[in-house]
Amino acid sequence: ARIKKIMQADxxxxxxxxxVPVLVSKALELFLQDLCDRxxxxxxxxxxxxxxxLHLNSETIYNGFPIIRERIKDLQDFQPNWLIMYRK
Amino acid sequence: MEPMDIVGKSKEDASLPxxxxxxxxxxxxxxxxxxxxxxxxxxxxxxxxxINLVSSESNEVCNREDKRTIAPEHVLKALQVLGxxxxxxxxxxxxxxxxxxxxxxxxxxxxxxxNGAEMTEEEALAEQQRMFAEARARMNGGAIASKQPDADQxxxx
Numbered sequence: 411a412r413i414k415k416i417m418q419a420d421x422x423x424x425x426x427x428x429x430v431p432v433l434v435s436k437a438l439e440l441f442l443q444d445l446c447d448r449x450x451x452x453x454x455x456x457x458x459x460x461x462x463x464l465h466l467n468s469e470t471i472y473n474g475f476p477i478i479r480e481r482i483k484d485l486q487d488f489q490p491n492w493l494i495m496y497r498k
Numbered sequence: 499m500e501p502m503d504i505v506g507k508s509k510e511d512a513s514l515p516x517x518x519x520x521x522x523x524x525x526x527x528x529x530x531x532x533x534x535x536x537x538x539x540x541x542x543x544x545x546x547x548x549i550n551l552v553s554s555e556s557n558e559v560c561n562r563e564d565k566r567t568i569a570p571e572h573v574l575k576a577l578q579v580l581g582x583x584x585x586x587x588x589x590x591x592x593x594x595x596x597x598x599x600x601x602x603x604x605x606x607x608x609x610x611x612x613n614g615a616e617m618t619e620e621e622a623l624a625e626q627q628r629m630f631a632e633a634r635a636r637m638n639g640g641a642i643a644s645k646q647p648d649a650d651q652x653x654x655x
Contacts, residue, residue: 412515425540427570432596433592434573437548465537466544491621
């Protein structure tokens, strides 16, 4: 239901077959697993024990998911002020 | 208010449940790894963006095929177009599994909804309304029929 709600938040999206959220849910699970694995690799490379958004924002992630590169960059607004200052 | 506090809040407030997502993220990582709150929030945002991306592309595919309803095939094609082709096989397997489960459920329930998996919400609603109308007609018909003998008796007397 939540996935369907997110999908239909886009005004262009019309009717959705009942099975569609099931497919999107599975694709999302695979995407998140992929994203977590890649981010974890970077966390290990940096010798850290805690995964943070710097690891998630690294170029390796962008290269792995070129299609969402700009979208992830747009999400900088959601980061705490200290992190934005640190990155500058 | 810190920018972090507004994660997942859009105009429609359409976001993924934070607690559930956090649990899933932790299950996907080794137990010794801690995840900072900012990373969790960003991961959840990425997931919402992924859904938006897939639905947007599925809608494009759907429009190109002159269809009105986004179907599973459109989602599979969209994943391919977006460069997530390696997901297609597993996603399709999940779809087949879902179809199988839906079919089994419908057989257990009397087989009336054997094609329920392919119904859109609107179609299901229309079907429901039709069934309500049928039931109402039957009920009204039954009420008239039960009243009829009484009327005959009064005529006889």
